[in-house]
Amino acid sequence: MRRQIAASLAVLLGLTLLLGFGYPLAVTGISQLFFRDQANGSLIYSQGKLVGSALLGQSFTDSKGNPLPRYFQPRPSAAGTGYDGTSSAASNLGPSNPLLIGFVAGVNTVGLTGKPSAANPFATPADPACVPLNPAGDPVTSPVPGQRFLKTAAGAYECDPNTVPERTVAFRLFNGLAANAAVPVDAVTASGSGLDPDISVVNALDQAPRVARARHLPTSQVIALVKQYTTGPQWGFLSESTVNVLKLNLALEGLR
Numbered sequence: 001m002r003r004q005i006a007a008s009l010a011v012l013l014g015l016t017l018l019l020g021f022g023y024p025l026a027v028t029g030i031s032q033l034f035f036r037d038q039a040n041g042s043l044i045y046s047q048g049k050l051v052g053s054a055l056l057g058q059s060f061t062d063s064k065g066n067p068l069p070r071y072f073q074p075r076p077s078a079a080g081t082g083y084d085g086t087s088s089a090a091s092n093l094g095p096s097n098p099l100l101i102g103f104v105a106g107v108n109t110v111g112l113t114g115k116p117s118a119a120n121p122f123a124t125p126a127d128p129a130c131v132p133l134n135p136a137g138d139p140v141t142s143p144v145p146g147q148r149f150l151k152t153a154a155g156a157y158e159c160d161p162n163t164v165p166e167r168t169v170a171f172r173l174f175n176g177l178a179a180n181a182a183v184p185v186d187a188v189t190a191s192g193s194g195l196d197p198d199i200s201v202v203n204a205l206d207q208a209p210r211v212a213r214a215r216h217l218p219t220s221q222v223i224a225l226v227k228q229y230t231t232g233p234q235w236g237f238l239s240e241s242t243v244n245v246l247k248l249n250l251a252l253e254g255l256r
Contacts, residue, residue: 044246046253052246057197058083060249067174069214071252072199072207074245075186076167079194090192098141102129102163112143122149122157126169130159164188175210198242201230217255225251 042054052058059082060071067073080087093100096108103109103120112121122132131139132149139160140147150158159166167188172181184203204226212219229248232241 044250046250051250053197054244054247055197056083056085056195058246060245069174069210071249072204072211072243072245073174075196075199075203076162076188076190077194077196078190083195085195088193088195090194091190098131099139099160099162100164102127102131102159102165104129122159124156124159127159127165129163129165130157131163132157133160171206175206176213177206197246198231198244201226201241201243204230204243204248211252215252215255221255222252225255 043050044052044054057074057077059065059077060068060073062068074083077083078091079085079089091100095101096104098108101107103112103122105119109118109120120129122130124130131141132143134140135148135150137150139162140149152158161167161170168183171177171183171187172179177183184200184206186200187203187206205223208222208226209219211217212222215222225248226243229251230241230243233239
């Protein structure tokens with residue numbers, strides 16, 4: 001009996017030392033020796049100051065939350081109020097949810113106002129899929145009789161700015177694109193984590209002329225910088241080429 005207890009204790013002690021201390025120390029040592037940057041969070045410094053991580057996206061906005069024209073903008077984020085590392089999440093909205101796609105005829109407009117309807121009664125000239133806002137600024141997906149809505153000075157409905165159609169309109173306006181210009185999907189949809197640090201190359205190229213104008217730089221110079229900071233697919237075939245927004249914006253600052 002004593003021999004069995006002693007053997008059990010010896011095994012427990014040995015495995016504790018090996019797996020509880022030895023293995024973590026070995027992995028930590030190897031990672032610090034060969035993969036120091038990745039092991040420490042892929043942190044990025046500028047002029048000795050920590051400005052972020054290459055693995056975590058962040059917003060480039062003014063004090064009121066408006067996107068700054070002189071910077072490349074990341075994709076939308078559903079993490080908290082936007083790129084909140086403590087609230088990593090996706091919106092998890094269904095494909096026909098009006099908070100995602102707006103009110104689309106034949107998809108989610110039937111019975112919208114209590115009566116069969118083939119069209120969106122809240123459509124505006126800029127956004128046929130408009131989801132209206134109530135006086136408190138909240139989107140209304142189930143209107144009731146007597147419902148009050150926010151309207152513009154011209155009498156059109158104020159629309160929920162977070163739907164894909166509204167983000168599409170905003171992206172075109174912000175970047176000076178034509179009203180019918182194709183918009184990259186990553187420019188109007190959030191990632192699964194809400195913390196994606198990268199955008200597609202097409203997204204970056206669509207933003208390049210606007211950034212060039214804001215910084216009084218040749219568009220060709222900004223496009224060249226985009227290409228310089230383009231990362232190809234992982235292992236040459238997995239996913240697509242991307243551009244890290246933080247690294248690109250820091251490179252822009254270096255052009256001053």
